[in-house]
Amino acid sequence: MVLNEYRIESGKHGRNCCVVSQFCMPYHSAQAPGAEMRLKIAARVTDSSPAFFTSNRHKILAIMSSAMATADTDTLSAVDAVLQGDEKTTDALIPLLDVLEGMSEQSQSTASARFWMASRDEAWRIPLGESGVLSFFQSLIPTATEPTLTLNALKIIGNSCAEKDANRKRVIDHPLSLTPIITALSDAETRIIAAVVLLNICTDYEPAQLAAVEKDAVTTIFNVLTEDGFDDPLDYFLRxxxxxxxxxxxxxxxxxxxxxxxxxxxxxGQEEFDNTLSLVSILSSLLTTQRFHRIVVKGDGLFSCVLDAIEKTYDLTVDVERESKDNSLIAYARNQLIEAVCEIATDSEFLEVYPLGGEVMGRIEKWLEVQPGKEELAVTACMVFGNVGRSDAVCIELVEKGLQKPLLKIVEETADRFDESVKQAREKKEAVEGGGEVAEKLPTGAMSVGVIHAAVGVLKNLAIPASNKRVLVETGAFRAVRRMLEMEGVGVGQVWYSAVSLGRLATVNTEPNAKELLASTPETQSTLSLFLKRYAEVEELPVKVEISRTIAAVLRIIYATDSEPKKELLNGLLAHPSPALEDALWDMVTQDKYPVVRSEGWFALALFAREKEGAERVRTGFAKEMQLVKDTAQGESRDRENVAVLCAGLKALGEDEGVEEILRRVVVGAVDG
Structure with a gap:
């Protein structure tokens, strides 16, 4: 940032110095013949005749003033000779320190303009620091009575520190450090220049930033911004x-x-693009702290104002020539605020201040209506409801208020838009390639995937309380699950995971939902069939595990009591093809990433083997995984007992190979345990 006479120019400054050449050494003001003679005459008259001096006081003072003016003029000429010379070195400047110190303040003010102009030339900046001239002008700021001297001294510091860490260090190591500059921020006559100077010192130089904080720059700037009548441009203060x-x-x-x-x-404010981004950036930075979270939660209307700030980012006008970059900056600033809002919603007192039926939460619920180009608002609303919905009581209340309806609508409509974009991409590809094969890589639809993932995240929370499960499925949860599993394209793996997770949670311990999961018609296959289809296609273990756990959840419902198994459900489960169904259960026990899932798998296999039809379905896997079964028979007691039940079911079928040995191992393991 170069400080000029009529404007402040920002830009990059090179670090290469100019080649030096010869220069003329300056002479001290006392060496000026005319000045020396006048001073001697005035002194002699004063000493020899006090009465004469008194009666001719004004004339004598005029003579002395003339002598001093002539001296200062001569010294300014010496300053000009150096600063306008070709040799821009530290040695060239050192003699000028004595010259500056011998000047009157008025002449120092005049000379400061010369040094300020010189500091605009990068070649002079390091010499200004090394010679002590920079420190000299820094020392003048607190005591200067000439406004021009103060301004020029600030400009000299600002220019000398532009991308020059050595000078920045000199300034903060000076006994006065940054105090004079920060003090100048509070003066209406100097505050803009002081802000630019501080920016030059602090940019890309952390020691100066920390020193500025220590010297109360943050508090000072906020005080300036809140002063009555403050109407200066915000640019440099915000930066x-x-x-x-x-x-x-x-x-x-x-x-x-x-x-x-x-x-x-x-x-x-009617701030320009850059200033608005700066305001949002500072705001979001403060909102990363617990202290300001609490202030927002407790502050009257502050949270609503933060929501306003998020919405305002959509109204910013970008420069056509840098549209892509500006839009990226806007998105980054907006996401920072969104993260802050979502984090604030986790506060334990948030719902006390902003209850579910209140105006603020009602406003956030309206954001669930997805608007093209403003999808982040829907994501934000989902994250807020997800963060407040972390207890059964809140989730039950949310379902009673019907929150699941707009969430399910988001899933289905966003899936439709995603599929339409995939279809258009395929058609375009076929048109370009003359009907050739469609490229394997389809549009990721990252935003669509993100919106769906956020909505399902809330639905999964809502599906945890037992009383909510049936309501969700009656409202269309399984329909939404099927719709997600029908999506195809790059990036849908996460959507499939969300779908099967929601399906499993909605099924757990809920017989009517299990029936609906297994139900099929002549026109449509069951939801579980769609699960098994995706199971055969995906490689991601988390998706496979959730599908397997859904089957296990159905088996738990079938054998939930000691009475006869629920035949209707069992028949519905057995109607699904072999070996896909039982393979999914065996995969639970062969994977080694999730021990809890492995135990759940042994339990599910044991349940399945209690009935003849189920035992027949698991027989092939038993033979294939014989060694694993043997090892487990002597392992943890819970898994060992389930292996025993599994073997008992197979023995009832007449399966002899390996069964007796495994049962003996179970007994031995129980005794040893």
């Missing part, structure tokens, strides 16, 4: 704050009213 707030100490230094200041500027 400095962005740097300082990036540190934990900077966030800690921000006053409690900082959020209100930023939100007010966003709500009522």
């Amino acid at each position: 400095v704050l962005e740097l300082l707030i990036s540190h934990d100490s900077g966030k800690a230094a921000a006053p409690e009213g900082a959020l209100e200041t930023l939100l007010t500027a966003l709500e009522y």
Whole structure:
């Protein structure tokens, strides 16, 4: 950032110095013949005749003033000779320190303009620091009475520190450090220049940022922004704050009213693109801290203002020439705020301040209506409801209020849009290639996948309380599950996982839902059939595990009592093809990533083998996994007992090979245990 006379220019400054050449050494002001003679005459008159001096006081002072003016003029000429010379070195500047110190403040002010102009030239910046000139002008700021001197001194510091870490270090190591600059932020005459100077010192230089925080720059800037009548451009103040707030100490230094200041500027200000982004960035940085979370939760209307800020990011006008970059910046800033909002919703007192039936939560629920180009609002709403819905009581209340309806609508409509985009891509590909094979890679539809994943995340929470399960399926949960499993394209693996997870949770311990899961018609296959179809196609273990666990959940319902198994359900399960059904159960015990799932698998196999039809279905897998069964027979007691039940079922079929040996191992294992 170069400080010029009429404007502030920003830009990159090179680090290469110019080639030096010869220069003329300056002479001290006392060496000027005319000046020296006038000073001697005035001194002699004063000493020899006090009365004469008194009666001719004004004339004598005029002579002395003339002598001093002539001296300063001569010294300024010496300054010009050096600064306008070709040799831009430290040695060239060192003699000028004595010259500067001998000047009156008015002349120092005049000379400061010369040094400021010189500091615009990168070649002078390091010499200004090494010679001590930079420190000299830094020392003048607190005591200067000439406004021009103060401004020029600030400009010299600002220019000298532009991308020059050595000078930045000199400034913060100076006894005054950054205090004069930060103090200048509070003066209406100097604050804009001081903000630019501080930005130059702090950009890409962490020691200066931390020093500025230590010297109360954060508090000072927020105080300036809230002053009555403050109407200066925000640019440089905000850019400095962005740097300082990036540190934990900077966030800690921000006053409690900082959020209100930023939100007010966003709500009522007519800021340009860059300033709005800066405001959002600072706001989201502060909202990463627990202190400001609490302030938002407790603050009157602050959370609504944060929601306003998110919506405002969609109204920003971007520069056509840098549309892609600007849109990326907007998305990043928006996502930062969204993360903050979702984190705030986890606060234990959030629902006390913003109850489910209240205005704020009602506004968030409206965001569930997906708007093209504003899909992030729907994702945000889902995440907020997911974070508040972490207890059975809240989830039951949400279902009573019908939250599942807009969530299921999101899933189905977003899946439709995703499939339409895939269809268009295929048609375009076929048109280009003359009807050739469709490329394997289809559009990822990352946003569509993200929206669906967020909505199903909430639905899974809602499906945990027992009283909610039937309501969800009656509202269309299985229809939505089927719709997700019908999606095809790159990136849908996560959607399939969400689908089968929701299906399993809705089935657990709920007989009517299990019946619906198994039910088929002449026109449509059952939902479980669709599960098994995807099971054969996917490689991702989590998807396979969820499908296997769904089958296990059905078996638990079938054998939920000591009475006869529920034949209707058992027949519905057995109607699904072999070996897909039983293979999914055997895969539970052969995988070694999830021990709990392995135990659940042994239990499911034991249940299945209790009936003749089930035992027949697991026989092939038993022979194939004989060694695993033998090893498990001597393993943990829970799994060992389930293996015994499995073997008993097979023995009832007349299966002899290996069964007796395994049962003996079970007995031995029980005794040893």
